[in-house]
Amino acid sequence: MALTPASGTQHALRAGDYEAVIASVGATLRSLTYDGRDLVVPFEAAEVRPAHRGVTLAPWPNRVTDGRYTFGGVERQLALTEPARSHALHGLAVWLDYEAVDKGPSHVTLAASIPAQTAYPWRIAIRTTFELTAEGLTQTVVATNEGPDAAPFGTGPHPYLVAGPGKVDEWTLELPASEVLAVTDDRLIPTELRAVDADDAPRFDFRDARVIGAAEIDHAYTGLARDDSGDATVRVTVADGTGVAMSWNTSCAWVQVHTADKPEPAASRIGLAVEPMTCAPDAFNDANYSYDTGLIVLESGESTEASWRISAI
Numbered sequence: 447m448a449l450t451p452a453s454g455t456q457h458a459l460r461a462g463d464y465e466a467v468i469a470s471v472g473a474t475l476r477s478l479t480y481d482g483r484d485l486v487v488p489f490e491a492a493e494v495r496p497a498h499r500g501v502t503l504a505p506w507p508n509r510v511t512d513g514r515y516t517f518g519g520v521e522r523q524l525a526l527t528e529p530a531r532s533h534a535l536h537g538l539a540v541w542l543d544y545e546a547v548d549k550g551p552s553h554v555t556l557a558a559s560i561p562a563q564t565a566y567p568w569r570i571a572i573r574t575t576f577e578l579t580a581e582g583l584t585q586t587v588v589a590t591n592e593g594p595d596a597a598p599f600g601t602g603p604h605p606y607l608v609a610g611p612g613k614v615d616e617w618t619l620e621l622p623a624s625e626v627l628a629v630t631d632d633r634l635i636p637t638e639l640r641a642v643d644a645d646d647a648p649r650f651d652f653r654d655a656r657v658i659g660a661a662e663i664d665h666a667y668t669g670l671a672r673d674d675s676g677d678a679t680v681r682v683t684v685a686d687g688t689g690v691a692m693s694w695n696t697s698c699a700w701v702q703v704h705t706a707d708k709p710e711p712a713a714s715r716i717g718l719a720v721e722p723m724t725c726a727p728d729a730f731n732d733a734n735y736s737y738d739t740g741l742i743v744l745e746s747g748e749s750t751e752a753s754w755r756i757s758a759i
Contacts (some may be wrong), residue, residue, distance in 0.1 A: 451491040454543055459550040461578035461580070464758075467491070472540045473556045473574050474697040475500035475605055478583055480758035485690045487606040487717035496713075498604040501540045504589060505560055506568050507602035508666065508702055508727035509533040511635050513565075515730035520590025524565040531633045536604070538563075539572055553577040559592070568597035570744070571595050582691075582757025591744035599742045600725035601752055606706060607692060610684035611637075614705050614715040620655035621703065623667035627726060634664060636728050639737045642667070655681065658718070664704045666727050668737075672696070680720050681759060689759040697752035698722035698741050722754045 454470030463481040468474065474495055477488035489496055513524035524534035544556035553575060554672035560570040569592040577584050591597050609617040628637045641653040649661045653671075660757035670678040676696045680703075683689030693703075725740035732741045742750050 452494045453481070453489070453491050455546070456491050457546060457549065457554040457556075457576075459552050459554065459576065459578045459583075460508045462568070463606045464578045464582065466578055466583050468554055468556070468575065468576050469495070469500075470546070471495065472501040472542065473544045473558070473572070474502070474695035475576070475583070475585070475603070478605075478756060483610070483758070485756055485758060486609045487608055492494050498536050498540060499606055500602050502572070502585075502587060502601070503536045503604055503721075503723075504539040504572055504587070504599070504601045505566065505568075505597070506537045506600045507604075507721060507723040507725070509634065510730050511633075511728045515598075516733075517730065518596070522565050529565050534635070537601075538566060542572075544572075544574070547573070547576075552579070562593060566597075568593045568595065568744075569663060569681055570597060570599065582755050584753060584755040586751060586753040588749055589744065590748055590749040594746050596746065597744045598730050599744045599750065600723065600729055600740070602698065602702075602721050603720075603754060604719060604721050605692070605756060606677055606684050607690045607756070608683040608717050609684060609689035610682070614658050614718050615660060617658055617682070617718065618653045618655050619658050619718070620683075621652035621667065621701075622671035622678055622680075623701065624653065624669035624671070625667065626650040626667040627668070629665060629727075634727075636666075636726070636735065639668070655683075658705065662705055662707050664702075666700050666702045666723070668700050668726070670699065670701070678722075682718055682720075683759055687759070691759050692720045692722070692756050693753060693757070694722040694752075694754035697750075698724050698754065700726050700737075702727070722752075724750075724752050
């Protein structure tokens, strides 16, 4: 009997010069290359996935402050999965082992269900498809509320993009967002939505492409400029103009960008996390905020869909 790797069953995909490997635990993008060049920070199949590298986030992305929220008049307490900041981080699906329900040489569809539980008493079926084409890797997530009552929901991916050699400091970022969500320094709790060109916030303005340098960012952006098809696109490049792009449609009004600052020098700033999100951080506490958090309320039997694409430049 063959042993299953720590990251789960491996699904290798190929189309033209693109190759990807999807790991079943967390419906995780384990690696993505173009002509042999990494487009995301990879990890080994035998590894337990480092943090949230490449994982599919549901039923919420980002953080629920203090793990506490009220929905339908009932206050609930989630497990604090980010103990250093005392928040519930990135949902309940990150360690689910997804089953392949459809597979071909260039695509795989994975399915799992988030079981109803004390802190989130709704059953949500997740079905996600990864497909490679000449345009890159597209992931689509479809979530369906299989329970009798309305449920709060959000989703997004968590890849760490790689522009090329070196680290984040040397790469150029183009981020077409006009607003950034200010947060507290210590716990990253949302405070207010601000213009990226505010006098005291110039480090957040990448609407005109520029080198990231020493900027430390772990913030959500919105106010996204889109092309005629409705897509917003982030581009990360090196000096010769090659790199990686990530695009998403109007299903995601927010994007978290994180320069991946870590205490260990070897692991720090080796990729740029770009996380399109259907909702803002702490959207489960939507009533606490003056801006539109984008929280999705899934009625019984209702489905919602979101998608994004990673491609080589």
